[in-house]
Amino acid sequence: xxxxxxxxxxxxxxxxxxxxxxxxxxxxxxxxxxxxxxxxxxxxxxxxxxxxxxxxxxxxxxxxxxxxxxxxxxxxxxxxxxxxxxxxxxxxxxxxxxxxxxxxxxxxxxxxxxxxxxxxxxxxxxxxxxxxxxxxxxxxxxxxxxxxxxxxxxxxxxxxxxxxxxxxxxxxxxxxxxxxxxxxxxxxxxxxxxxxxxxxxxxxxxxxxxxxxxxxxxxxxxxxxxxxxxxxxxxxxxxxxxxxxxxxxxxxxxxxxxxxxxxxxxxxxxxxxxxxxxxxxxxxxxxxxxxxxxxxxxxxxxxxxxxxxxxxxxxxxxxxxxxxxxxxxxxxxxxxxxxxxxxxxxxxxxxxxxxxxxxxxxxxxxxxxxxxxxxxxxxxxxxxxxxxxxxxxxxxxxxxxxxxxxxxxxxxxxxxxxxxxxxxxxxxxxxxxxxxxxxxxxxxxxxxxxxxxxxxxxxxxxxxxxxxxxxxxxxxxxxxxxxxxxxxxxxxxxxxxxxxxxxxxxxxxxxxxxxxxxxxxxxxxxxxxxxxxxxxxxxxxxxxxxxxxxxxxxxxxxxxxxxxxxxxxxxxxxxxxxxxxxxxxxxxxxxxxxxxxxxxxxxxxxxxxxxxxxxxxxxxxxxxxxxxxxxxxxxxxxxxxxxxxxxxxxxxxxxxxxxxxxxxxxxxxxxxxxxxxxxxxxxxxxxxxxxxxxxxxx
Amino acid sequence: xxxxxxxxxxxxxxxxxxxxxxxxxxxxxxxxxxxxxxxxxxxxxxxxxxxxxxxxxxxxxxxxxxxxxxxxxxxxxxxxxxxxxxxxxxxxxxxxxxxxxxxxxxxxxxxxxxxxxxxxxxxxxxxxxxxxxxxxxxxxxxxxxxxxxxxxxxxxxxxxxxxxxxx
Numbered sequence: 001x002x003x004x005x006x007x008x009x010x011x012x013x014x015x016x017x018x019x020x021x022x023x024x025x026x027x028x029x030x031x032x033x034x035x036x037x038x039x040x041x042x043x044x045x046x047x048x049x050x051x052x053x054x055x056x057x058x059x060x061x062x063x064x065x066x067x068x069x070x071x072x073x074x075x076x077x078x079x080x081x082x083x084x085x086x087x088x089x090x091x092x093x094x095x096x097x098x099x100x101x102x103x104x105x106x107x108x109x110x111x112x113x114x115x116x117x118x119x120x121x122x123x124x125x126x127x128x129x130x131x132x133x134x135x136x137x138x139x140x141x142x143x144x145x146x147x148x149x150x151x152x153x154x155x156x157x158x159x160x161x162x163x164x165x166x167x168x169x170x171x172x173x174x175x176x177x178x179x180x181x182x183x184x185x186x187x188x189x190x191x192x193x194x195x196x197x198x199x200x201x202x203x204x205x206x207x208x209x210x211x212x213x214x215x216x217x218x219x220x221x222x223x224x225x226x227x228x229x230x231x232x233x234x235x236x237x238x239x240x241x242x243x244x245x246x247x248x249x250x251x252x253x254x255x256x257x258x259x260x261x262x263x264x265x266x267x268x269x270x271x272x273x274x275x276x277x278x279x280x281x282x283x284x285x286x287x288x289x290x291x292x293x294x295x296x297x298x299x300x301x302x303x304x305x306x307x308x309x310x311x312x313x314x315x316x317x318x319x320x321x322x323x324x325x326x327x328x329x330x331x332x333x334x335x336x337x338x339x340x341x342x343x344x345x346x347x348x349x350x351x352x353x354x355x356x357x358x359x360x361x362x363x364x365x366x367x368x369x370x371x372x373x374x375x376x377x378x379x380x381x382x383x384x385x386x387x388x389x390x391x392x393x394x395x396x397x398x399x400x401x402x403x404x405x406x407x408x409x410x411x412x413x414x415x416x417x418x419x420x421x422x423x424x425x426x427x428x429x430x431x432x433x434x435x436x437x438x439x440x441x442x443x444x445x446x447x448x449x450x451x452x453x454x455x456x457x458x459x460x461x462x463x464x465x466x467x468x469x470x471x472x473x474x475x476x477x478x479x480x481x482x483x484x485x486x487x488x489x490x491x492x493x494x495x496x497x498x499x500x501x502x503x504x505x506x507x508x509x510x511x512x513x514x515x516x517x518x519x520x521x522x523x524x525x526x527x528x529x530x531x532x533x534x535x536x537x538x539x540x541x542x543x544x545x546x547x548x549x550x551x552x553x554x555x556x557x558x559x560x561x562x563x564x565x566x567x568x569x570x571x572x573x574x575x576x577x578x579x580x581x582x583x584x585x586x587x588x589x590x591x592x593x594x595x596x597x598x599x600x601x602x603x604x605x606x607x608x609x610x611x612x613x614x615x616x617x618x619x620x621x622x623x624x625x626x627x628x629x630x631x632x633x634x635x636x637x638x639x640x641x642x643x644x645x646x647x648x649x650x651x652x653x654x655x656x657x658x659x660x661x662x663x664x665x666x667x668x669x670x671x672x673x674x675x676x677x678x679x680x681x682x683x684x685x686x687x688x689x690x691x692x693x694x695x696x697x698x
Numbered sequence: 699x700x701x702x703x704x705x706x707x708x709x710x711x712x713x714x715x716x717x718x719x720x721x722x723x724x725x726x727x728x729x730x731x732x733x734x735x736x737x738x739x740x741x742x743x744x745x746x747x748x749x750x751x752x753x754x755x756x757x758x759x760x761x762x763x764x765x766x767x768x769x770x771x772x773x774x775x776x777x778x779x780x781x782x783x784x785x786x787x788x789x790x791x792x793x794x795x796x797x798x799x800x801x802x803x804x805x806x807x808x809x810x811x812x813x814x815x816x817x818x819x820x821x822x823x824x825x826x827x828x829x830x831x832x833x834x835x836x837x838x839x840x841x842x843x844x845x846x847x848x849x850x851x852x853x854x855x856x857x858x859x860x861x862x863x864x865x
Contacts, residue, residue, distance in 0.1 A: 683756040
């Protein structure tokens with residue numbers, strides 16, 4: 001396999017996979033959209049082409065079948081119903097998985113699961129697929145293999161016992177519903193007058209099936225068929241005894257009918273648990289709880305695999321117009337350089353030099369902006385995976401949720417886009433899992449049974465604002481306060497003093513989950529604080545707002561780019577330090593008369609409020625005589641929600657700095673966010689304010 | 699003259715392999731030798747990025763006592779570690795011959811090591827390496843071995859293991 005061609009293929013294929021993800025979910029909402037169908041067909045076709053050229057047979061096999069199915073769909077010969085959707089989505093997951101593996105460096109792909117391929121073939125040929133019922137392996141749908149009990153003559157006619165045994169097996173296999181409502185064994189009774197020892201006739205067979213249906217239907221909603229009309233395939237002797245093949249054919253018919261009934265039921269009233277024999281949205285696991293639903297795990301695997309795959313090669317697509325802009329600006333830069341060189345040689349007037357420098361300033365700023373823009377990608381890249389995540393999760397939980405995406409075109413630095421993917425997935429899954437209520441609960445509360453989640457992105461100056469809003473059940477600040485006390489995080493008095501906003505923010509603390517039931521999806525209490533950390537690492541902030549019964553809104557604010565930071569330069573003797581400007585609120589002269597000590601903590605009076613005061617020189621230049629603080633300055637900063645005053649020796653003004661990482665040995669050091677090289681070549685340490693606070697609280 | 703000849707013959711009597719050493723052509727490791735308090739140490743050349751004179755080292759308040767601070771190497775911030783402290787030697791003032799050896803660790807991170815003096819680059823035959831047998835657990839890990847070569851004892855240092863405990 002030619003590596004270069006493979007890498008090009010992977011870049012294109014990854015994009016197609018992202019697009020297909022969104023398109024496939026859109027298709028469920030509008031299954032007749034011709035443009036969409038064509039686009040999806042082309043997507044599979046293109047991936048197949050590339051895969052074929054590179055000799056990746058497994059990938060070709062799946063794509064080929066998917067493409068075939070879509071050809072039929074767009075010609076109107078096959079309808080994109082729930083069964084087909086599930087099969088296609090599974091095929092898509094397989095394709096997506098293969099691409100990830102190739103991205104991560106794998107060169108040998110596993111063979112395809114023949115069950116899936118056969119299913120797709122069946123759809124292509126116009127037969128509805130067999131039930132993707134689980135056997136031992138959770139992820140692979142398979143045909144239903146029923147085994148005749150031992151000692152049975154497989155070519156002879158089927159006896160009642162064998163028939164019952166087969167039915168039981170079938171029930172066993174079909175019995176994957178998480179609630180396990182349906183009993184494993186069913187006692188069916190032959191209608192009266194039937195000869196229990198003889199061979200079973202079709203009528204008896206039908207009667208038994210009817211009984212079986214009735215038993216299953218007991219838990220069901222009243223709507224829907226109770227009996228399945230089955231027809232023997234042509235050519236069989238309707239009065240003779242049933243053979244195994246006919247039996248299986250009848251079973252297939254039955255499945256088909258049952259699934260149609262199921263769809264009708266699902267459309268009418270959403271059910272909490274899928275029926276044991278109904279086709280499942282995701283290959284639902286057996287009784288053993290699986291760590292995560294497959295689709296969601298693919299979604300979350302994607303960032304992980306992408307991170308691994310990144311090691312191979314990381315690329316960015318840049319619009320050629322941007323490149324042209326940059327070329328122009330570089331040209332300007334060269335001209336200015338030449339001008340300065342000339343001026344250096346000759347006797348230049350101050351004005352001429354001044355002009356040239358002003359020009360240089362201008363061009364450099366423009367160039368900087370342009371180059372940064374090349375790293376920008378639309379937020380759509382992150383948002384793309386959410387429709388699928390929400391769909392799969394909602395279906396698994398039996399909720400009805402509509403996801404709206406706003407501001408997808410907003411541009412973000414590539415690093416940011418990748419770094420935000422995981423936190424956003426977590427927050428959205430929280431909304432689905434804990435926010436939006438079950439449809440019946442919603443109806444009882446007078447809300448529409450379909451919940452709504454809005455994921456939005458917008459630019460706010462030099463920040464990006466991302467928000468996740470749901471109209472679910474909201475959070476109860478009192479309950480949160482109580483939980484805080486229960487978990488020993490604070491005493492009752494302090495908890496009662498928390499305003500609602502602060503109460504909501506409690507959920508960002510480690511181990512704080514209030515979910516009564518820890519599901520596989522969320523509720524272990526390890527999620528929100530990790531999200532908070534990730535956001536803080538990006539120099540961003542989280543804001544939580546909620547109204548009990550109405551919904552919750554979580555807002556994330558991150559600066560547009562990671563690398564450049566506007567700072568306030570301060571100094572202690574000759575040592576320079578930089579404080580992120582976004583946290584700085586005001587600066588004034590230090591005056592010991594405005595300070596006092598409250599409860600052991602130094603405070604400074606600021607317009608009728610007292611703000612805690614910390615002397616940075618204690619930490620940053622210990623051992624230096626600080627008896628004369630008359631020239632010191634106080635910098636008021638905002639750390640989290642708290643205002644704090646930092647006393648520094650000197651304030652040197654604002655400077656935009658490039659953040660340089662400190663290196664592996666110093667990374668763990670609290671209080672520093674990195675280092676930078678100042679205008680005069682000195683190294684300045686960039687302070688990380690939350691870390692600074694940690695130090696002072698020791 | 700006579701003395702020289704005597705010394706030569708004496709040497710070959712004392713150290714029968716002396717000549718062999720200079721003409722050794724078997725597998726060997728190229729090492730950079732440096733001095734710390736009169737002991738000679740060696741580090742594999744392939745781990746070394748560059749050797750710099752000592753300029754301004756920016757101190758980082760709150761860091762370990764082994765970390766002297768950070769320096770700017772063509773736009774990259776590199777942490778400088780005092781090798782004396784790594785070997786539990788008392789700290790000394792920086793002199794004209796002090797140098798910072800920039801090493802590249804396994805994960806492509808770079809660290810600077812402050813040493814008293816950098817000597818030369820030598821190819822040390824692998825047959826000369828002996829693993830260190832010592833009761834002290836701590837020190838033995840980052841010392842790859844001892845080489846007896848050309849009348850000197852060279853302590854071979856494994857930068858990765860030495861620094862990983864501090865990472």
